[in-house]
Amino acid sequence: MSVPIDQLHAIAKELRKDILRMTTEAGSGHPSSSMSAVEVVTALYFGGFLNFDAKNPKDPNRDRFILSKGHAAPVLYAALAHKGLFPHEELMTLRKLGSRLEGHPNMLRLGGIEASTGSLGQGLSMGVGYALAARLSQNGSQTYVMTGDGELGQGQIWEAAASAGKYGLDNLTCIVDRNGFQQTGSAFDVLNMDPIDGKFAAFGWSTQVINGNDQQEVIDALNRARSNKGRPNCIVSLTKKGFGMLNLMTKLNDQNFHGKPMPAKYLEEAIAEVEAGLA
Amino acid sequence: MAGASSSVKSSRPLGKATRDAFGRALESLGESFGSLVVVDADVGNSTRTEWFGHKYPDRFFNVGIAESNQVGVAAGLAAAGYTALVSSFAAFITCNAYDQLRMSVAYPKLNVKVVGSHAGISIGEDGASQMGIEDVSLACSLPGFVVVVPADEASAKAATAAMLAHQGPVYLRVGRPDVPKVYSDETIHFELGKANTLQQGTDLTIIANGLMVGPALDAAEALAAEGISVRVLDMHTVKPIDRDALKAAAEETGAIVVAEEHLAHGGLGSVVAMNVAEIKPVPIRYVNLGDQFGESGTPEALIEAFGLTSTNVAAAARSVLAAKRA
Structure with missing residues (x-):
């Protein structure tokens, strides 16, 4: 199934606007970490890759998407709302008491969440479990895991990478959202994990390095991963943290913008930048 | 020292170690629990899950000496509908993988069975690093976990069956040495949560x-x-x-x-x-x-x-x- 790229661009814009609005409304959260991941999430949910039916979110044969970088929950919630899993206005309940949309994904509260994440480093292991289960059940289910780049500092990621390599899990794809920043600064300075593709390759993975904010490149990479046989797939997705509001972040003198919402007085300016489609 | 055996002296007749009883029970229950899968961290010959592994190789995964990943993989299998069992030394499965037990198992209430073997000081010569002496405390601090410490061969066997029948996370503690019999298979009554x-x-x-x-x-x-x-x-x-x-x-x-x-x-x-x-x-x-x-x-x-x-x-x-x- 091929979806026109213009349609995906339009959805990506809607997701970014939702991310900005819901985190500003919540008064906390991680919009910049969410926005770097928009093209990958858009491709998975709306580009024909993820076999996920919002009317039947517990279908045992569904494909799984695990957001291991759980702090980017807004991008996942926005995508699930646009899939029709819950009413769009519910996005504005983010992080409020009793909401299904908690600060980090909680699979007990909301169908469509495939792992309760937030303690970094754990999603890929669960992905290996899902992929082994799919192989055992022979149901053809695919598993996609998105990690952050700072998250690669967790040793469990590499335990999981080694085990996926051992079992040759070609139904598993790990996308590393390499946005280059983590909490206190540059991910290249805090703990540089380059070469990321080389490390996964050493564990027996098939690897690609792409511009993860280029919708067509993401589509092409996911297509190549889907046709790959015998080895798990790693896509190192080179992105910009806060992609879509980079000019405003420059103006505000913060290229990381980690873990904070856009102040209400700048919200419309941020949304206008997303609408204009400027990087 | 995986195959070595030792025993605890007592006036009571000696039975098998609780790890052995668990291992045999798991092996025999593998047939009726078709959805049961076991994830090992390369100690299956110590914890006795290898007996299940030999009988059901397709449902046995040895992910190496990596308990964090072991627990996470089991969580994924459980989230996909399988009953996933992980086993290692009590000290390693609870201490090394605690955050995974907390976030990937307890928080989402997944159907993962955690078996800590070689509990306590009664493992003997290997010493403090291998002795799980805080495992019950840690397991009890995981919301929703059932925590079970069987006394002997017959109760470990019964506890294994009860653990698999229970829906949700369970921690089962078993030991290395042969221990005196308290029950017989014929007379034991075992119900989770009932002394x-x-x-x-x-x-x-x-x-x-x-x-x-x-x-x-x-x-x-x-x-x-x-x-x-x-x-x-x-x-x-x-x-x-x-x-x-x-x-x-x-x-x-x-x-x-x-x-x-x-x-x-x-x-x-x-x-x-x-x-x-x-x-x-x-x-x-x-x-x-x-x-x-x-x-x-x-x-x-x-x-x-x-x-x-x-x-x-x-x-x-x-x-x-x-x-x-x-």
Whole structure:
């Protein structure tokens, strides 16, 4: 199934606007970490890759998407709302008491969440479990895991990478959202994990390095991963943290913008930048 | 030393180690639990999950010496609908993979069974690094976990079946040495969360689990010769604790001794005290490992050196009885 790229661009814009609005409304959260991941999430949910039916979110044969970088929950919630899993206005309940949309994904509260994440480093292991289960059940289910780049500092990621390599899990794809920043600064300075593709390759993975904010490149990479046989797939997705509001972040003198919402007085300016489609 | 065996001395007839009983039960239950999968961290020949693995190789995954990933992989299998069992040494599965047990298993309430073998000091010569002496405390601190410490061969077998039948996360603690028999396969009644009253009594109650159930019975026998009537409870399920049995013990006997092969902090003694203090405060004494690490030695020598003996249980009983009568 091929979806026109213009349609995906339009959805990506809607997701970014939702991310900005819901985190500003919540008064906390991680919009910049969410926005770097928009093209990958858009491709998975709306580009024909993820076999996920919002009317039947517990279908045992569904494909799984695990957001291991759980702090980017807004991008996942926005995508699930646009899939029709819950009413769009519910996005504005983010992080409020009793909401299904908690600060980090909680699979007990909301169908469509495939792992309760937030303690970094754990999603890929669960992905290996899902992929082994799919192989055992022979149901053809695919598993996609998105990690952050700072998250690669967790040793469990590499335990999981080694085990996926051992079992040759070609139904598993790990996308590393390499946005280059983590909490206190540059991910290249805090703990540089380059070469990321080389490390996964050493564990027996098939690897690609792409511009993860280029919708067509993401589509092409996911297509190549889907046709790959015998080895798990790693896509190192080179992105910009806060992609879509980079000019405003420059103006505000913060290229990381980690873990904070856009102040209400700048919200419309941020949304206008997303609408204009400027990087 | 995977295949080595040792035993705990007692006047009671010796049975198999609880890890062996667990391993055989798992192997035989593999057929009726078709959705059962086992994830190993390269200790299957010690924890005895390899017996299941030999019979069901397609449902057995050895992910190497990596307990964090082991637990996470099991969580994924469980989230996909399988009953996933992980096993390693009690010290490693609870301490090394604690955050994974917390976030990937307990928080989403996934159907993962966690079996910690080589619990306590009774593993012997390998020493402190291999001895899980805080595992019960840690497992009890995971919301929603059921925590089980079987006493002998028959109860470990029954506990394994009950654990698999239960929907949700369970921690099962098993040990390395052969231990005295408390039950027989024919007479055992095992229900999660329900203490077994091994003998009735009116002067005090000894509450024990795991390795300490045998010494508790031996102590009760010695005390009976002194005219002291002792109730003995096998509190195999630490969480949820059997509050009815605690209430009856406190109200009807008015004094309690808790005996376990675990640190003082957070084990059976802590759980009993917390509940009895609320239900009906009575004097309590404890026989446990206190606040210290183990060391190398034979299981027999260590049990003696760390005071996990019927003599010490009987002494604690006399002490608590004096407090009750004071």
